[in-house]
Amino acid sequence: MKLEKILELEGLSDWKITKCYGGGALTYFDKKEIRLSDRKDFGLFLHELAHAVSGKKHYENDGILMDTMTKLVRKYTIKK
Numbered sequence: 001m002k003l004e005k006i007l008e009l010e011g012l013s014d015w016k017i018t019k020c021y022g023g024g025a026l027t028y029f030d031k032k033e034i035r036l037s038d039r040k041d042f043g044l045f046l047h048e049l050a051h052a053v054s055g056k057k058h059y060e061n062d063g064i065l066m067d068t069m070t071k072l073v074r075k076y077t078i079k080k
Contacts, residue, residue, distance in 0.1 A: 003039060010053055010072075011053075012053070014032055015032040016032065017036060020036050021037070024044070025041075025044045025045070025048045027048045036048070043073075047069060049072055050066075053072070
């Protein structure tokens with residue numbers, strides 16, 4: 001599934017995915033942007049998506065963010 005489709009499914013259709021130069025990934029709330037160094041690193045995408053879904057209040061890797069990450073992993077990686 002395309003990453004942009006997942007953004008849409010998670011209610012983030014106004015967000016975009018761009019290139020992260022220098023490695024890793026970042027989430028920019030003000031720009032509604034997820035930056036990825038490698039679009040093939042699905043785990044890293046899901047981590048940044050969890051940031052976007054959880055919101056700025058849970059930007060640090062707190063329990064809410066990790067719960068969101070777990071739900072996203074289950075939703076998009078475990079075959080039913």
